[in-house]
Amino acid sequence: MFAAAGSCNVACLAAMMFYVPSEQTMEFYLVIPFAWGLADSVWYCQMSAYIGHYFPSQKWPVFVTMRNSMNVTFVITFAYTAFICMEAKMYMTLAMMFTSLTSFYVFEVLQRRKAKKAGPTYTYIEKT
Numbered sequence: 001m002f003a004a005a006g007s008c009n010v011a012c013l014a015a016m017m018f019y020v021p022s023e024q025t026m027e028f029y030l031v032i033p034f035a036w037g038l039a040d041s042v043w044y045c046q047m048s049a050y051i052g053h054y055f056p057s058q059k060w061p062v063f064v065t066m067r068n069s070m071n072v073t074f075v076i077t078f079a080y081t082a083f084i085c086m087e088a089k090m091y092m093t094l095a096m097m098f099t100s101l102t103s104f105y106v107f108e109v110l111q112r113r114k115a116k117k118a119g120p121t122y123t124y125i126e127k128t
Helices: 002-018 028-054 056-080 086-118
Strands: none
Touching (some): 002 028, 002 086
């Protein structure tokens, strides 16, 4: 799901970089925000489920940290908006998305290796 959301974001960014606006193609202004919102909803839902799965005993601190880091990122983005051109912002977004996906997959591989070393965790329920 993360790869699908990332692909959707890359397609949206590529379309925004290479699209030449015209009056005949007004659908573009509706399709790109829809696709971006769809990918964004996948990011949020999957990340929340992922955090709940890997940090079951520390859900609230981890969720607060996730939301705070997202809000700090929004503030930083808003702060530099007036000083950087749109093309540079799109490249920065693309770089951050690839960094996020890479770090996610590295974390996933490390967690799977850790689980493999620990062995299976089965809970047996005895019938009485």
